[in-house]
Amino acid sequence: MTDKILTTENVRLYYGKKEALHGINLDYDQYGITALIGPSGSGKSTYLRALNRMHDLTDNVTVNGTFLFKGADIYSPSTDKVELRKQIGMVFQQPNPFPFSIYDNVAFGLRISGMHNKAELDEIVETSLKQAAVWDEVKDTLHKSALSLSGGQQQRVSIARALATSPEILLLDEPTSALDPVSAHLVENTLLDIRDKYTLIVVTHSMSQASRISDRTAFFMNGNLIEVNNTKKIFLDPDQQETQDYISGRFG
Numbered sequence: 211m212t213d214k215i216l217t218t219e220n221v222r223l224y225y226g227k228k229e230a231l232h233g234i235n236l237d238y239d240q241y242g243i244t245a246l247i248g249p250s251g252s253g254k255s256t257y258l259r260a261l262n263r264m265h266d267l268t269d270n271v272t273v274n275g276t277f278l279f280k281g282a283d284i285y286s287p288s289t290d291k292v293e294l295r296k297q298i299g300m301v302f303q304q305p306n307p308f309p310f311s312i313y314d315n316v317a318f319g320l321r322i323s324g325m326h327n328k329a330e331l332d333e334i335v336e337t338s339l340k341q342a343a344v345w346d347e348v349k350d351t352l353h354k355s356a357l358s359l360s361g362g363q364q365q366r367v368s369i370a371r372a373l374a375t376s377p378e379i380l381l382l383d384e385p386t387s388a389l390d391p392v393s394a395h396l397v398e399n400t401l402l403d404i405r406d407k408y409t410l411i412v413v414t415h416s417m418s419q420a421s422r423i424s425d426r427t428a429f430f431m432n433g434n435l436i437e438v439n440n441t442k443k444i445f446l447d448p449d450q451q452e453t454q455d456y457i458s459g460r461f462g
């Protein structure tokens with residue numbers, strides 16, 4: 211029995227015949243923030259999307275390797291993918307609210323899973339928006355379109371929408387790169403607020419963001435995991451020369 215919430219072993223992923231990930235081994239303790247860093251094209255997003263089977267939506271992608279979520283095989287044919295993506299939620303680079311109200315955005319996943327009791331929905335919508343640190347800004351306009359919010363507010367509503375279905379893991383693919391610095395800072399604070407209740411895996415291009423928010427950093431290059439360690443160690447004294455070269459800005 212492992213105490214890891216998520217284990218990935220020997221992950222190889224192919225776009226057509228081209229191997230984009232060359233055998234990644236990486237596992238995760240429950241809670242905390244792991245940052246995935248590395249140059250453009252190093253495979254960070256490809257790897258992240260494999261964790262909740264997002265590639266299933268694309269033709270021509272083959273995923274090999276072992277993926278265990280609390281010991282259960284993520285890629286088992288019997289895995290319910292809707293259920294999986296509730297437990298391993300995803301937040302994208304571009305805030306992507308649905309074109310309906312703030313409330314309905316956050317309640318979306320709950321309604322899909324059959325919850326229609328208004329009091330219950332109200333409570334979870336409020337709790338999720340509070341956890342995502344956007345409640346105070348939207349509590350008086352819950353029935354206005356989510357599209358009327360700023361990009362940073364939309365992104366925190368997207369986080370609330372993901373939290374509403376009680377995930378254990380949240381995957382975040384460059385969650386602040388489309389935002390202005392103030393909004394990015396607010397989203398970072400949200401992630402710091404929730405890191406002790408969720409396991410967060412964040413792809414980021416920003417090394418300063420990785421060092422500000424993450425407990426652990428994994429450095430990817432050319433489809434390989436070069437090294438993973440606690441964030442201080444990676445940024446102050448990495449074991450691998452490639453990591454040192456990247457963090458000191460010699461490439462990427």
Ligand SMILES: Nc1ncnc2c1ncn2[C@@H]1O[C@H](COP(=O)(O)OP(=O)(O)OP(=O)(O)O)[C@@H](O)[C@H]1O
Nearest residue numbers: 225230248249250251252253254255256257415430
């Ligand atoms: N849909 C696709 N079809 C074919 N090749 C792809 C596809 N998506 C990504 N790739 C290739 O897979 C490799 C890894 O790309 P990926 O987007 O995972 O890197 P990344 O580290 O997330 O890059 P970035 O930081 O620029 O987002 C690259 O060589 C890329 O060209």
